[in-house]
Amino acid sequence: MTVNNYKNWNFYLGWLCFLISFTVYFLTAEPTVSFWDTGEYITTSSKLQVGHPPGAPLYQMLGAIFSIFAMDEENIGFTMNLMSGFASALSIAIMFWTISLLISRNFLRNLKLEENKLKVLGPAFIGSMSFAFTDSFWFNAVEAEVYAMATLIMSLLIYLGLLWERDMDQKRGNKWLILISFVIGLSFGVHFMGLLTIPGLFLIFYFKKNKQIFKKYNLGAVYSFVIANVIGVIILMAIFKLLLPSTLKFFSSMELFFVNTIGLPFNSGTLIAFIILVLFFTYLIKYTEKKKLIHTNTFILCVLFIMIGFSSWLILPIRANANVVVNENNPSNARELLAYYNLEQYPRTYLFYGPLFTDQYSGLDKENPYKDDNPKYEKDLINGKYIIVNDYENAIQNFNSKHASFLPRMWSSEHAKNYLNYTGFLDFEIKLNYKNEESIKSLVNDFKNEINSGNIDYEDFHNFLKQYGQFLEIKKPSLFSNLYYLIDYQIGYMYFRYFMWNFSGKQDDIQGKMDLHGNWITGINFLDEIILGISQKNLPSDVENNKGRNTYFLLPLLLGLLGCVFLYNVNKEYFWVFLTLFIFTGLAIQVYTNVRPFEPRERDYSLVGSFYVFSIFIGLGGYYVSKIFKSLKIRFAQMLSFLICLLAVPVNLFANNYDDHDRSGRYSALSMAKNYLNSCDPNAILFTIGDNDTFPLWYAQEIEGIRTDVRVVNTSLLSTDWYIDQMKRKAYESDPIPSNLTHDKYKHGTRDYIIKEEITNDTIELNLIMDFITKDEKKYKYGEILKQQGYDISGFRSQDLSANFLPTENIKIPVNKNNVIESGLINEVDQPLIVDEIIIKIKSQAIYKNRLLMLDIISNNDWKRPIYFTGGAFSDEDYIWMKDFLQLDGMCYKLVPIKTKIDPQNPYEMGRIDSEKMIDIVKKWSWGNPHEKNIYLDEESRKNSITYRGNISRLIKKLIIEDKKEKALELLDLTMKKMPIEEYGYYTLLEPFIDSYYLLEKNKKARKIFALISSKYQEKLFYFSGLSENNKILYSELIYTDIERYRSLVETILPHESKEYYDDVLNEFNSYLDLFL
Secondary structure (H helix, E strand, O other): OOHHHHHHHHHHHHHHHHHHHHHHHHHHOOOOOOOOOHHHHHHHHHOOOEOOOOOOHHHHHHHHHHHHOOOOHHHHHHHHHHHHHHHHHHHHHHHHHHHHHHHHHHOOOOOOOOOHHHHHHHHHHHHHHHHHOOHHHHHHHOOOOOHHHHHHHHHHHHHHHHHHHHHOOOOOOOHHHHHHHHHHHHHOOOOHHHHHHHHHHHHHHHHHHHHHHHHHHOOOHHHHHHHHHHHHHHHHHHHHHHHHHHHHHHHHHHHHHHHHHOOOOOOHHHHHHHHHHHHHHHHHHHHHHHOOOHHHHHHHHHHHHHHHHHHHHHHHHHHHOOOOOOEOOOOOOHHHHHHHHOOOOOOOOOOOEEEOOOHHHHOOOOOOOEEOOOOOEEEEOOOOEEEEOOOOOOOEEOOOHHHEEEOOOOOOHHHHHHHHHHHOOOOEEEOHHHOOOHHHHHHHHHHHHHHHOOOOOHHHHHHHHHHHHHHEEEOOOOHHHHHHHHHHHHHHHHHHHHHHHHHOEEOOOOOOOOOOOOOEOOOOHHHHHHHHOOOOOOOOHHHHOOOOOEEOOOHHHHHHHHHHHHHHHHOHHHHHHHHHHHHHOOHHHHHHHOOOOOOOOOOHHHHHHHHHHHHHHHHHHHHHHHHHHHHOOOOOHHHHHHHHHHHHHHHHHHHHHHHHHOOOOOOHHHHHHHHHHHOOOOOOEEEEOOOOOOHHHHHHHHOOOOOOOOEEEEOOHHHOHHHHHHHOOOEOOEOOOOOOOOHHHHOOOOOOEEEEOOOOOOOEEHHHHHHHHOOOOHHHEHHHHHHHOOOOOOOOOHHHHOOEEEOOOEEEEEOOHHHHHHOOOOOHHHHHHOOOEEEEEOOOOEEEHHHHHHHHHHHHHOOOOOEEEOOOOOOHHHHOOOHHHEEEEOOEEEEOOOOOOOOOOOOOOOOEOOHHHHHHHHHOOOOOOOOOOOOOOOHHHHHHHHHHHHHHHHHHHHHHHOOOHHHHHHHHHHHHHHOOHHHHOOHHHHHHHHHHHHHOOOHHHHHHHHHHHHHHHHHHHHHHHOOOHHHHHHOHHHHHHHHHHHHHHHHHHOOOOOHHHHHHHHHHHHHHHHHHO
């Protein structure tokens, strides 16, 4: 085989890998929007809008190009998903060329021999195809998220690094370094994952030049290696935390200087800064060329090309100034773009030193209770200057230094009870000031006795410390506890578990919370029993048949480890390069992001970089197997080793992973979005809460044009001035929110909270309250009322003194009955039930900005437009303290002036039901085609059954009460057809369906459902009965829960069945109960 012939084989086989993988991704891609961030990415990409920080402008621009090729609006989501498949397939091709380059340059230099063709190309094919079908990478390849393209950039950087190493000593070898710099700059427009290759790339340079380094600096091998790793990290941090932030700061400072000081028009400083930057680099390049400063010139070009790559960020202020519909954080100028880059919207995460979760119990730090916020600049269009609008000095509560630590791993106040699993009950004692108070001593002693008696769990402990922490000295978690948490959870559970998912096996697709779900397995029963600590015999069918249960029998792991050992033995330099890449693209991410227990979903998708590196080891392992076979003089050694490795890993991964990665035919997220929107009356306002009840709705409206008359208002974002500004503008057919508040009333730092300071028990009308708490005069401020009450205000912050206050907790909302009737808000039959007014009680100690705006909307709406809530939460304030005035319409809760008291026994069943209206809505629901066979429903899709079944069961119950039995039966049958029991799970939600079938005298159907669900409980109880006594104790809560669920199921049929049938059922239940006696 000639060298040219080898190059042809290498080139075409690389594209064959692309073709195979892209075909698979095409066939398994989700046909539309999916849950989480995909709705936002598709929307902001297709229409070049502004997504959440830190942004992905390059991804969005490429997405806009891809969306052009969509056949119609409904195919834009699919086309955007295919962009991820395209990027992923390119990553596979590049991996093929990376492995072939690695083997051919280091292990097989004689490419003229025909037999060497398979030695090089076979392992490259095995490694690249293995990665193509790994769990996490395949997941990223079939949805519109940034991680597929980020992996492409990372793979390209590794390949370019090898090319740079190959040509480094040639005359123009550094052209690869400049290209690497450009790609690093591009990575900022997608995801920062690509930056994590920098330490590994620097090691390539180090090992290429180490002999010169040893000679020049007289360093030993170990010292120089350590220094090289440190320098690699410094370069990474210099680019990430210094170069680009400093550039943005330079633009920001120049803009402020030339506008505020010189008096030039807005954006002139930015333009001047750009000109200065161009002239600066032009001068440096010409100067270094003239002086023949080759290395300096290369360095300057590298910096320049990083910034050229970073220039994709220019699209953000351009589109922000266009006032696009989705414009998150409104990065319309250099200062706001810097805040966008620095993620100033989000809470700060401390890496090396900072607060622990116990800080929330400790109160203010005595020395430095507060710290400054970042100044927020806005344009003063009248005076033509930028002005600071927030009182930023001492605006943020500082952490208590007594509860700070080095390596603060356990930091999140929201996850205290989970951290306590690692620390155990913390030591605490009464503060010296309160030790003589008998009531506190008695309270603390009683609580400690309850702990010793085993009557207190970690949630109780957390609530106690939260309530009484001001009286207590609480010992913070030790450094050892933090390190234990780092190793056991952040590295062990949140990295190693994900790693083993991809190369050993995965228990199921249910999010793991250190329980019996989401663990890694092997498929080898005795090993899995050791790993999980629980028997794998007689597993329930729901466990065995879970499509996310994948077993690779450790084969990918073993082949990868074999390749790793081989690389270490034959080329230790490359071993350290790839080990560094592996660590920084995996473990380092989990350490840097300081992951919490538990995140809203599994986070394996962000770690695919390290899985990419390990798949290169798999390819090298395939090469090593061929060498072993040849040394054993086995006939057809190369072909045989290739086929064995191919079957053991890529085919094994493909066969196991296909069913739970095939999203074709799944429309769950889009169907949910349609159902939310179509549950609303025309021109409605719909309050949403989180990602999954917001982003799919954005997609449905923005991309497919579904119900654009509905104004979707995310109440989490409603705390920000930029989002309120956007809500006050018309969008498509949706009118602005009804609000009289001008921007100066809610600008950043203004009315972030309204303090409740009751000076009267009177009930005051909402419009008067809104007028009172939006006054700017001094007499309406909290400081004035404190002075009137005789308080010394010298120790108060200016922010608190200048805050408005709520004078009463009792607020009256008048009901304009004419508007209610004219708007068709309620059925004509129900009009006599309309109340004259609604009285709400503000129980919380403050009203935050988002609730203030919601009240403002209520006040100005005057019952003209229908107002809905998605129902994603259950606290009183999420419904503006009006949970007793709701009506369930399909998927949403409509605010109505009819009181419906919530039953304390069923607190989640909120609102009344207009059966005729709701059945009309439900019959038009989109079900996402889940009744078709072979459609994979992931955990999030299955969770939707909770809302669907819960709402429908309430409607059916209402229809039966109203003696509309035919409609009730029709709806029952429709639901059971569209939502098959075994595909959705959540069996307890089906008890009302069984009861309804009995009430409709359809006993046969009721018994069928009962038999199926009872068999599920029986399988689980039979499995638990076979556990060891220790495991029965360990999982006693799960066993008890299943027994009680089974008991509740049996009790459901008691009022309806004959004594003979019921006795048989009861005896069967008791037989399973006897298994634990």
